[in-house]
Amino acid sequence: MALRENKSRKPAIHTNPSEAPELDPRKRGSVLVAVLAIILLLTFMVTRFMNEAMDDLEYRAIFNEPADVRSFAFSMLEVAMANVQEVALIDDGKLYAAEQGWSDPLQYAGIQVPNGWEVSIEIRDEGGKLPINTISEALLNRLLEEELEFDFGTARELSSTLLDWIDPDDSRRLNGAESDDYLDRTPAYRAANGPLQSLEELRLLNIWEDEFFDPDGNPNERFSRLSDLVSVLNSGAINLNAAPTPVLELLALEGGWQSDYLFDGLQAPYLKQSPAAADNETSGVQVGLLRITVRLQRGNIPFIVSALVEPNFSTQQAGRSRAGSGPGAAAEDAPKIGSVKEQEAIQFPFKILQLSEYTQGGLETRSARYSAMDIGKESASF
Numbered sequence: 001m002a003l004r005e006n007k008s009r010k011p012a013i014h015t016n017p018s019e020a021p022e023l024d025p026r027k028r029g030s031v032l033v034a035v036l037a038i039i040l041l042l043t044f045m046v047t048r049f050m051n052e053a054m055d056d057l058e059y060r061a062i063f064n065e066p067a068d069v070r071s072f073a074f075s076m077l078e079v080a081m082a083n084v085q086e087v088a089l090i091d092d093g094k095l096y097a098a099e100q101g102w103s104d105p106l107q108y109a110g111i112q113v114p115n116g117w118e119v120s121i122e123i124r125d126e127g128g129k130l131p132i133n134t135i136s137e138a139l140l141n142r143l144l145e146e147e148l149e150f151d152f153g154t155a156r157e158l159s160s161t162l163l164d165w166i167d168p169d170d171s172r173r174l175n176g177a178e179s180d181d182y183l184d185r186t187p188a189y190r191a192a193n194g195p196l197q198s199l200e201e202l203r204l205l206n207i208w209e210d211e212f213f214d215p216d217g218n219p220n221e222r223f224s225r226l227s228d229l230v231s232v233l234n235s236g237a238i239n240l241n242a243a244p245t246p247v248l249e250l251l252a253l254e255g256g257w258q259s260d261y262l263f264d265g266l267q268a269p270y271l272k273q274s275p276a277a278a279d280n281e282t283s284g285v286q287v288g289l290l291r292i293t294v295r296l297q298r299g300n301i302p303f304i305v306s307a308l309v310e311p312n313f314s315t316q317q318a319g320r321s322r323a324g325s326g327p328g329a330a331a332e333d334a335p336k337i338g339s340v341k342e343q344e345a346i347q348f349p350f351k352i353l354q355l356s357e358y359t360q361g362g363l364e365t366r367s368a369r370y371s372a373m374d375i376g377k378e379s380a381s382f
Contacts (some may be wrong), residue, residue: 055301069296070303072117072296073304074305076105076119076121076296077294077307079105079109080121080292081292081350082109084123084311087108088102088311088313093313094286095311096241096268096270097125097241097270099269099270100270116298117298119294119295123290123291125242125289126289126290126291127234127238127288128241128242128247129231129247130230130247131231131234131236131238132162132199132230132232133196139254141155144158146253147225147229148226157206157207158207158208160173160174160175161176161207162202164176164178164191165192165193165196165204166194166195179193181206182206195232195235196232197232198232212226228244233291234289236284236288237281237282237283238251238282239283240262240271240274240278240283240285241285241287245259251283254282255278255283257277270285271285272285288310289308289353290309290310290311291306291307292307294306303358304357304358306354309350309352311350312351
């Protein structure tokens, strides 16, 4: 019995740790690489999470403190307008160009920016482009042919279609289009019979939709060229000091003068008086419309306030006001900026035509004056 039990037992095996088989070095390296990869992935995920969390906190911080942020932004807007007025009063209330010293109000006023904030103020003359809503048919045709390279027939179709869209009647020009042409579309709509509110509105017009937009309705390269030359904002005289080279050339062709010599022999880096040949209702030398944009930024989150204003430094200028002519001025959802009479009653030196947040208008077009007189754009004053 004891012998049977001894046979059924298996002999005990004593393992010496030093005699255990070694792990293949290649497998050991693979494990190390896998561990490092996991650590790297976790580090990346944590870093990205922290960055997104910081962006979200900064974004929420703006909207959790709207009063302070908006108050500071509008304070900077008032600083900019005060700077423009003070500089203008040095020249008898006249604005000609940024070289007078009104382009950098933060430096001019010595404003101390709070820690953690970045503040920039851009003041742009909006009067250097052709006023597309009031441009003459002859000048519009010349623009389409000379600068945008349309043939004679297409240029006439484009100009007639645009003028039909803008004019108050429903009488179709020879090559134009009125509401009857657009009511056949899906969805149907009528001609505006009023000024363009934005250049993007041109995608609704016959011919223009094909020439200035791609099949998906996005602006094409020709639209970009057009936007450098015309504006829906300006409805008065073109400031020769702010006009880009193509605009000056068109005005010169129309008026019979030479744009190459416009800025020759000046004592100041800008015109203070229109040359005799260019002295007409179409062009002038004073600023009539300014876009002031205040941009506050903390981290990656910006807060933008943009105002379209008309200088109103004298009673004579008030009489020539274009207030209310800006796009959307009559819209029911427009910001409450006060009526013209209300603004005049408080004798505010500007008429506010547009006021918006988070939008800043289009890109700036370089004035021909900088090239003609070899002026660096960074030159703020002389």
